[in-house]
Amino acid sequence: MSSLSWEAWIGVVLVTLLLLAGLLGPIVYPVDPLEQDLYRALEEPSPAHPCGTDELGRDLLARLLYGLNSTLFIALAGVLAGGWAGSLLGLSTGFTGGWWDYFCMRFTDILLAFPGFLLALSVAAILKNNHLNLIVAIAIFTIPGFARLTRARALELRTREYVTAAKALGNGSLATLYRHILPNSLPLIYTLTSQRLSAALLTTSGLSFLGLGPQPPLPELGAMLNTGREYMWVAPHLSILPGIVLSLCVLAFNLLGYGLKKSLKDNRH
Amino acid sequence: MVRKTLSKVLMTIPVLIGVSLLVFLLLRSLPGDPALIYLGPDATEAEVIQLRARMGLDNPLALQYLSFLGDLLRGNLGTSLRTGRPVLTELWARVNLTAQLATATVTISSLFGVFLGIFAAIKPRLTPVLLLLSTVGISTPVYWSGLLLILVFSVHLGWLPPAGGAGWRSLVLPVIALSAATFSALFRLTLNSYQEILHEDYMRTARAKGVSGLRLHGKHGLRNALVPISTFLALEFGNLLGGAVLTESVFSLNGIGRYLVTAIAQRDYPVVQGAVLLLCFLFVLINLIVDLVYILIDPRVRS
Numbered sequence: 001m002s003s004l005s006w007e008a009w010i011g012v013v014l015v016t017l018l019l020l021a022g023l024l025g026p027i028v029y030p031v032d033p034l035e036q037d038l039y040r041a042l043e044e045p046s047p048a049h050p051c052g053t054d055e056l057g058r059d060l061l062a063r064l065l066y067g068l069n070s071t072l073f074i075a076l077a078g079v080l081a082g083g084w085a086g087s088l089l090g091l092s093t094g095f096t097g098g099w100w101d102y103f104c105m106r107f108t109d110i111l112l113a114f115p116g117f118l119l120a121l122s123v124a125a126i127l128k129n130n131h132l133n134l135i136v137a138i139a140i141f142t143i144p145g146f147a148r149l150t151r152a153r154a155l156e157l158r159t160r161e162y163v164t165a166a167k168a169l170g171n172g173s174l175a176t177l178y179r180h181i182l183p184n185s186l187p188l189i190y191t192l193t194s195q196r197l198s199a200a201l202l203t204t205s206g207l208s209f210l211g212l213g214p215q216p217p218l219p220e221l222g223a224m225l226n227t228g229r230e231y232m233w234v235a236p237h238l239s240i241l242p243g244i245v246l247s248l249c250v251l252a253f254n255l256l257g258y259g260l261k262k263s264l265k266d267n268r269h
Numbered sequence: 270m271v272r273k274t275l276s277k278v279l280m281t282i283p284v285l286i287g288v289s290l291l292v293f294l295l296l297r298s299l300p301g302d303p304a305l306i307y308l309g310p311d312a313t314e315a316e317v318i319q320l321r322a323r324m325g326l327d328n329p330l331a332l333q334y335l336s337f338l339g340d341l342l343r344g345n346l347g348t349s350l351r352t353g354r355p356v357l358t359e360l361w362a363r364v365n366l367t368a369q370l371a372t373a374t375v376t377i378s379s380l381f382g383v384f385l386g387i388f389a390a391i392k393p394r395l396t397p398v399l400l401l402l403s404t405v406g407i408s409t410p411v412y413w414s415g416l417l418l419i420l421v422f423s424v425h426l427g428w429l430p431p432a433g434g435a436g437w438r439s440l441v442l443p444v445i446a447l448s449a450a451t452f453s454a455l456f457r458l459t460l461n462s463y464q465e466i467l468h469e470d471y472m473r474t475a476r477a478k479g480v481s482g483l484r485l486h487g488k489h490g491l492r493n494a495l496v497p498i499s500t501f502l503a504l505e506f507g508n509l510l511g512g513a514v515l516t517e518s519v520f521s522l523n524g525i526g527r528y529l530v531t532a533i534a535q536r537d538y539p540v541v542q543g544a545v546l547l548l549c550f551l552f553v554l555i556n557l558i559v560d561l562v563y564i565l566i567d568p569r570v571r572s
Contacts, residue, residue, distance in 0.1 A: 115507030
């Protein structure tokens with residue numbers, strides 16, 4: 001991990017900035033994102049409202065910062081939960097094999113038969129629309145990909161000499177898994193996490209774009225885009241600004257992911 | 270080769286059964302009584318009980334699943350709770366548009382993506398610019414680039430319609446928005462795999478034999494790049510089918526995706542079930558086709 005590419009560095013800087021904006025933004029810019037002022041609805045950016053106001057006269061900058069916060073939180077929590085669940089599943093099945101492996105892989109086959117966004121959509125559709133359930137939908141959407149790739153890694157590591165040695169020394173499966181297989185799979189898990197985060201961000205805001213996320217008046221970037229769509233003729237900033245913030249987030253995690261993948265590849269050769 | 274093909278085809282059956290079971294269970298856990306949704310809030314209790322019995326909702330879950338599976342095999346996806354029309358008819362009327370969007374996107378982006386990817390690997394002068402553009406392309410959500418396109422080409426310039434219903438003209442903007450993302454991903458993939466292919470022994474051998482230009486890259490290079498490219502295209506076709514939900518909502522197009530979103534909002538569960546199953550079925554079918562294409566293009570898979 002010592003030699004990160006320039007892509008990864010730009011990614012790191014962008015991710016840090018966005019996380020800071022999401023976390024500290026609401027403190028540094030203490031304007032209530034829910035306070036309405038119908039006399040000042042759909043205003044363009046001005047000194048009083050740096051990003052203008054929305055259809056109910058709410059401050060758009062404050063809503064963008066809160067929206068960024070909630071989108072990032074949902075995507076991060078979902079990918080971390082789904083990523084760890086998927087990795088544990090993949091590593092354990094790849095390492096032990098047998099009927100457990102067979103059963104789990106047929107199950108991921110079924111999950112992978114849902115095209116792209118549809119798995120998260122199906123899960124989100126049957127749950128009530130709030131933060132927690134969106135996280136569950138993102139987590140389930142994340143599991144199969146992680147399970148597949150970490151399983152392949154475990155299959156590869158299983159035949160290594162140090163694993164055979166650990167077994168010969170009388171270590172149990174669980175201990176070997178924890179001490180040898182998991183640490184050697186961490187670079188892959190980190191890379192996957194970063195890559196899947198961009199997909200999770202797109203899925204999170206996609207679901208709330210369709211009205212399956214946190215319900216109004218709570219701000220979320222995708223939901224804000226959907227509202228902006230109705231006011232495109234009179235107030236284009238309502239659909240342009242949330243999109244820029246969202247794309248920057250996805251770009252940041254994509255760059256980080258590419259950079260990490262590259263260094264992962266270089267380290268293996 | 271025949272055995273290989275047959276086993277690939279047979280392998281899809283347990284997956285499809287699993288998908289149908291999962292969708293069945295997911296949809297049965299939806300809140301709200303389907304009989305009540307169908308009859309509306311004014312229905313008497315006796316009517317609801319009668320309809321529940323007729324719809325088989327009082328039977329054990331396993332029995333319900335088996336009758337659902339039986340209906341499915343006979344091509345019966347049930348009737349919409351809102352319109353009372355057969356789900357399959359409703360879906361059939363809309364699948365065309367969704368498939369057209371996906372096919373046009375895959376065709377356009379694979380032409381440009383593969384060509385430019387190979388070009389960028391051979392002549393690296395423009396590669397950084399193309400890489401930058403494709404990174405931006407991958408990171409832009411389709412439901413946002415779609416909005417921007419509508420803003421420029423419909424609201425300001427008035428060249429193209431902002432919504433569906435205007436024939437092929439309403440498909441231009443959605444296809445551009447979708448192709449930008451798909452092209453970007455495919456370009457990166459082709460570039461990466463072709464950069465590796467250029468260093469392979471068979472390319473050096475071909476060059477040493479005096480093969481060059483179109484013959485070298487077409488016959489020796491592209492053919493080897495086709496395996497990762499077709500894997501990606503199958504996956505991307507799935508993404509386009511699933512993502513149709515978003516595109517069709519942005520551009521107000523009457524495809525399966527928008528129908529599905531409306532059905533979710535209305536709790537019309539036979540429609541949700543049917544649409545999800547149809548999209549999964551199409552995706553499994555495409556994956557199967559690509560698996561079979563591998564057998565054709567890659568002699569190593571045949572044995």
